Amino acid sequence: MTGGVYYDPLATGILIPRWGTQASQLRAAADGLSSAPTGGLPSVAQGAAGVFLEMWETTERRASVASDVYADELRSTHGAYTSFDDEIARRMEAMEAR
Numbered sequence: 001m002t003g004g005v006y007y008d009p010l011a012t013g014i015l016i017p018r019w020g021t022q023a024s025q026l027r028a029a030a031d032g033l034s035s036a037p038t039g040g041l042p043s044v045a046q047g048a049a050g051v052f053l054e055m056w057e058t059t060e061r062r063a064s065v066a067s068d069v070y071a072d073e074l075r076s077t078h079g080a081y082t083s084f085d086d087e088i089a090r091r092m093e094a095m096e097a098r
Helices: 009-034 043-097
Strands: none
16 A cells, blocks of 8 residues: 555456446447437427437447546556566566676
8 A cells, every 4th residue: 555545456357347348338228229219209209208318328428438438547557557566576686686
């Protein structure tokens, strides 16, 4: 624990696929909403239903982008920590070899 920040590489390995899965599920749901028919509704409700579906589709697409970004940031953080740990190990080995 350093300054209240703790990095767990095992958790990262679990979280990245979960965020990626969530993003793809949100995209699939948005695709379903974009093709949802409103024609079976009374004509007075069709416009409101279309607006409702469009708003939810937009929300889900934005959430899928956020999930993708979060997964990408976790990958980046994992890479940075791994590189840093590898560099520290290399330097420690070099000091011990002296």
